[in-house]
Amino acid sequence: MTRNRIALLLAAAAVIIVGGIVFFSQPSVPYIDPSDQQAVARGKDIYTAQCAVCHGAKLEGQPEWRKRLPNGRLPAPPHDESGHTWHHPDAVLVDIVKHGLVPGRTAPDGYQSDMPAYAQTLSDADISAVLAYIKSTWPAEVRAQQKEMTLNQSRR
Template sequence: MALTRIALLVSLCYVTACSDQQTAAPASEALDRILGRSMTQEPVIRDFDPAQVARGQAIFRNNCAGCHGQNAEGTPDWRKPLESGRYPPPPLNGTAHAWHHSTEELKRFILNGGPPGEGRMPGWAGILTDQEIDDVLVWIKSLWPDEVYEGWYTRIENRP
């Protein structure tokens, strides 16, 4: 009887060990590691005012779309310098590098033009109001995929 119990216990341990295979971490855990956040951190929720998003889109299309495209898709071959050595307007829709900058930096680029030496974007100070620039920035951020927005918010915008 004791031998049967031992055999049953060994069998149970063997089955448990075989069925307890390690599985790949869920995608959300992998994203947490990439974003450098703890597993318990709440996801970033975008709570944009739809009216502000709509205003930003209209302002963008009236003032910025001539260079950056109607949907902020940028210029084809935007990574390739022009003959002048400067770069054409990049996408602002989350597929380029705009999300590498804080809101304040993006606002400075819009107000003052630039970035210096890299592009030929004019400054919009005195042409667009602060509110109009804020509206445009909210519209641009609304275009970013969730993963891009969350990475931007976690690593750039909301740094301690």
């Protein structure tokens, strides 16, 4: 091999190594911590004002939430452990609250939902507080599974 080729290979290897170090040292998407009592209290107030009308004062969702309405849409699901909220990582939950259910991104193609987008209504801190409150109501094993899913996705 010529010197130029060796130098080029060494430079490429250095770029890959440095790039990997920079990439893996970047902070991951923060986990929304349901043990933050201030966030939970604030989130409960916001949830009551913004979310409870559809998702229930006790996070129970609307009746028969798995059965389609006459318009073909589904009622609001529960956010307690009986629902599917905890099956999603934090980044997806934040996206759904901010932008609503978006077909092809956070919902199946063609899906229609009554879930409004809150990007213009709630700040990122408000959304995190609401999710901290919701998560604080889940049993420990459910919180642990959702946390693991969130941390695994943020490592990708």
